[in-house]
Amino acid sequence: MRILILCLSLVFAFPAFAVQPDEVLADPALEARAREISRVLRCPVCQGETIDESNAPISRDLRLYLRERLVAGDSNDQAIQAVADRFGEYVLFEPPAQGVNWLLYLAGPVMALLALVLGWRFLRSRNVAEVGPTELSDEEKARLDKIMRD
Amino acid sequence: MIAELGHFALILALAVAIFQVIVPMVGAARGWSGWIEAARPAALAQFGLIGISFAALTVAFVTSDFSVALVYENSHTAKPMIYKISGVWGNHEGSMLLWVLILSLFGAAVATFDANLPPKLRARVLAVQAAIGMSFLAFILFTSNPFLRMASPPFNGRDLNPLLQDPGLAFHPPFLYLGYVGLSMAFSFAVAALIEGRVDAAWARWVRPWTLAAWIFLTIGIGLGSWWAYYELGWGGFWFWDPVENASFMPWLIAAALLHSAIVVEKREVLKSWTILLAIMAFGFSLIGTFIVRSGVITSVHSFASDPERGVFILLILGVFLGGALTLFTFRAPAMQARGAFAPVSREGALVLNNILLAVSAFVVFVGTMWPLVAEMLWDRKLSVGAPFFEQAFTPFMVALAIILPLGAILPWKRGRLARVLYPLRGALVLTGAVMALIFAVSTGRSALAVIGGGLGVWLVGGAVADLWLRTGSSGFARLRRLPRADWGKAVAHAGLGVTFIGISLLMAWQVEDIRVAHIGETFRVSAYDITLTEVDERPGPNYQATVATMKVTRDGRQVAVLYPEKRIYPVQAMPTTEAAIQNGMFRDLYLVIGDTQPDGGWAVRTYIKPFASWIWLGVALMALGGCISLSDRRYRVAAGARQSRPSPQPAE
Numbered sequence: 001m002r003i004l005i006l007c008l009s010l011v012f013a014f015p016a017f018a019v020q021p022d023e024v025l026a027d028p029a030l031e032a033r034a035r036e037i038s039r040v041l042r043c044p045v046c047q048g049e050t051i052d053e054s055n056a057p058i059s060r061d062l063r064l065y066l067r068e069r070l071v072a073g074d075s076n077d078q079a080i081q082a083v084a085d086r087f088g089e090y091v092l093f094e095p096p097a098q099g100v101n102w103l104l105y106l107a108g109p110v111m112a113l114l115a116l117v118l119g120w121r122f123l124r125s126r127n128v129a130e131v132g133p134t135e136l137s138d139e140e141k142a143r144l145d146k147i148m149r150d
Numbered sequence: 151m152i153a154e155l156g157h158f159a160l161i162l163a164l165a166v167a168i169f170q171v172i173v174p175m176v177g178a179a180r181g182w183s184g185w186i187e188a189a190r191p192a193a194l195a196q197f198g199l200i201g202i203s204f205a206a207l208t209v210a211f212v213t214s215d216f217s218v219a220l221v222y223e224n225s226h227t228a229k230p231m232i233y234k235i236s237g238v239w240g241n242h243e244g245s246m247l248l249w250v251l252i253l254s255l256f257g258a259a260v261a262t263f264d265a266n267l268p269p270k271l272r273a274r275v276l277a278v279q280a281a282i283g284m285s286f287l288a289f290i291l292f293t294s295n296p297f298l299r300m301a302s303p304p305f306n307g308r309d310l311n312p313l314l315q316d317p318g319l320a321f322h323p324p325f326l327y328l329g330y331v332g333l334s335m336a337f338s339f340a341v342a343a344l345i346e347g348r349v350d351a352a353w354a355r356w357v358r359p360w361t362l363a364a365w366i367f368l369t370i371g372i373g374l375g376s377w378w379a380y381y382e383l384g385w386g387g388f389w390f391w392d393p394v395e396n397a398s399f400m401p402w403l404i405a406a407a408l409l410h411s412a413i414v415v416e417k418r419e420v421l422k423s424w425t426i427l428l429a430i431m432a433f434g435f436s437l438i439g440t441f442i443v444r445s446g447v448i449t450s451v452h453s454f455a456s457d458p459e460r461g462v463f464i465l466l467i468l469g470v471f472l473g474g475a476l477t478l479f480t481f482r483a484p485a486m487q488a489r490g491a492f493a494p495v496s497r498e499g500a501l502v503l504n505n506i507l508l509a510v511s512a513f514v515v516f517v518g519t520m521w522p523l524v525a526e527m528l529w530d531r532k533l534s535v536g537a538p539f540f541e542q543a544f545t546p547f548m549v550a551l552a553i554i555l556p557l558g559a560i561l562p563w564k565r566g567r568l569a570r571v572l573y574p575l576r577g578a579l580v581l582t583g584a585v586m587a588l589i590f591a592v593s594t595g596r597s598a599l600a601v602i603g604g605g606l607g608v609w610l611v612g613g614a615v616a617d618l619w620l621r622t623g624s625s626g627f628a629r630l631r632r633l634p635r636a637d638w639g640k641a642v643a644h645a646g647l648g649v650t651f652i653g654i655s656l657l658m659a660w661q662v663e664d665i666r667v668a669h670i671g672e673t674f675r676v677s678a679y680d681i682t683l684t685e686v687d688e689r690p691g692p693n694y695q696a697t698v699a700t701m702k703v704t705r706d707g708r709q710v711a712v713l714y715p716e717k718r719i720y721p722v723q724a725m726p727t728t729e730a731a732i733q734n735g736m737f738r739d740l741y742l743v744i745g746d747t748q749p750d751g752g753w754a755v756r757t758y759i760k761p762f763a764s765w766i767w768l769g770v771a772l773m774a775l776g777g778c779i780s781l782s783d784r785r786y787r788v789a790a791g792a793r794q795s796r797p798s799p800q801p802a803e
Binding site: 024053062089092093107112116119123124 | 510544
């Protein structure tokens with residue numbers, strides 16, 4: 001099923017790598033930050049690729065712009081925000097947890113809580129209602145003894 | 151002529167499917183045995199007709215009959231034979247034909263092998279199966295006919311997308327379809343049981359082999375796809391959380407939950423309605439996946455397979471089947487009485503927790519996948535949800551699952567004590583602690599991922615070994631050989647999950663990457679390896695032109711490998727691909743990629759050292775193997791379950 005999406009993403013691909021050697025910053029710490037950020041930014045014209053993986057020219061522009069911002073002294077968040085301001089929130093692979101996006105972030109935990117409560121109530125209902133003592137009652141013991149003696 | 155024959159066979163298959171929906175269903179309701187028995191020949195005829203149709207399309211591809219539009223669009227005379235054949239399903243129309251072929255194959259299998267299934271149940275199962283087949287046959291005939299002719303046949307074709315010309319991907323779609331469609335079997339059994347109003351241990355035993363088979367196929371299909379992405383895309387990613395991948399992952403998670411809950415139904419006759427619901431949802435998610443992929447609604451920017459008409463059609467199928475089954479469910483589910491009782495701390499309790507964790511994690515993947523669509527429809531916002539979200543939201547559930555798995559696997563049925571199951575696990579616990587300390591020491595506090603993921607992996611593998619050990623009692627190895635295959639399968643599959651955990655977390659935490667310009671004859675150092683680019687030449691391939699680099703890798707002066715990364719251009723589609731050169735190792739993969747030539751005569755070169763990468767797929771293979779071992783258990787052989795159609799209750803403890 002990946003097939004279709006890949007066909008698409010490559011229609012826009014160019015015969016080039018993702019990150020080119022000439023883009024790499026001299027400062028390894030800064031470059032590491034740039035790579036980390038470029039892994040959470042989406043290539044605006046591809047199918048679900050990050051700008052780190054993408055071969056599209058616009059991704060290269062974004063990577064270069066991002067590095068400019070970092071060299072200029074932006075923090076990671078500022079650099080991400082700068083890119084988002086230009087290209088819209090579409091490029092953020094990690095949607096900011098604000099406004100309606102809270103629904104997205106809370107959906108999992110709320111569902112888990114709900115499921116646990118329902119599951120616990122189900123377990124309780126199976127338990128209290130019917131699990132009898134595992135030991136034999138006196139009457140049963142007496143009967144067992146009788147059977148064993150016979 | 152042959153294409154028309156295929157088209158005609160497909161129309162006949164639709165007619166047979168309509169017959170197979172109505173006649174057995176009415177027959178089962180009225181108790182007319184002739185009508186009930188009609189299901190079997192109909193299922194076989196449907197399979198035969200779709201088989202003829204598929205064969206006709208294959209012949210058109212193999213003989214490069216470019217008067218058929220689909221062949222022209224997706225094939226070329228210079229393409230190697232294997233890709234001419236895999237080209238049949240490397241496109242929308244052909245893959246839908248493969249989908250219905252597999253659907254009818256499963257129907258024919260039920261008709262042939264499940265000889266001891268009660269005739270009424272079988273008639274209903276086959277009727278539901280035919281209803282699914284009917285809708286997809288109509289979908290193909292009305293919106294995606296693969297046999298359309300061209301008015302003037304062109305001289306040659308436009309070739310298959312070069313990325314798809316790869317052995318890994320040639321077999322990836324058939325396995326996924328076997329999985330998706332296999333889940334339709336569980337769905338058909340669930341709906342048939344709802345119509346009959348009866349779910350018991352025997353039913354669970356009939357459903358389990360089909361679910362298990364579907365799960366095995368999905369496991370293999372997903373594994374192949376991710377392995378292909380790893381070696382083909384040129385940067386060694388193995389999972390991207392894109393909607394198309396999630397479309398196959400959600401059914402896998404639900405199928406895993408279904409497998410486990412079906413065990414509870416079989417052994418203890420509880421969780422019946424939940425199991426039915428899971429069977430419905432598992433196939434529902436397969437249909438949702440189909441919808442996501444075929445309609446193009448999610449990946450909206452440049453949709454190419456997307457065709458609103460097709461999307462609406464699939465949405466309609468989804469609505470009818472999911473809606474119909476769920477409606478039936480609400481009416482019939484309350485009638486299903488649970489029999490067994492058990493304490494919260496027990497195997498049943500652990501399996502309930504397993505189901506909660508798997509189902510909620512599938513829900514998280516679903517919400518994340520659909521969120522961009524919801525946001526666009528309701529608030530007109532174009533946003534993206536990608537790997538960072540899924541890694542945060544999905545991982546906690548997997549961590550919880552891994553912690554409880556070894557405990558739950560050895561808890562006794564009905565009632566257990568945690569303290570008592572911890573004792574046999576003491577070895578695994580100590581080993582886990584030791585490995586976590588070791589990883590912490592080597593990675594000098596760099597990554598919690600490596601420590602936690604690696605530790606959990608060891609805990610899972612150790613737990614699986616302890617499980618087997620416990621089952622042997624004091625009689626030692628002799629007993630180990632005589633254990634039921636289902637027990638072996640369980641331990642192997644659980645250990646496989648652990649191995650995959652180790653692979654994923656250590657790879658992600660410890661990967662080393664290097665990007666540079668290298669000149670011929672130049673040596674550079676990455677991690678502990680010295681890499682020399684010795685030469686680069688041009689070589690022609692069958693339908694492409696390749697640039698091949700020769701790179702020598704040494705470590706401490708000893709040669710480790712000579713690797714030949716390639717770059718290919720496929721002239722027909724004017725498309726480049728990278729063929730990374732990988733040396734697989736037990737503890738690390740060396741991964742080299744050659745790029746473009748630079749203005750100063752050097753070559754762009756990427757080097758990756760990927761620790762424990764092979765473990766990811768080794769674990770996947772173990773999971774599939776565990777499934778196969780379990781499937782071969784005498785109790786679950788397709789015909790065997792039916793032989794004791796009045797099942798004796800399993801001993802609880």
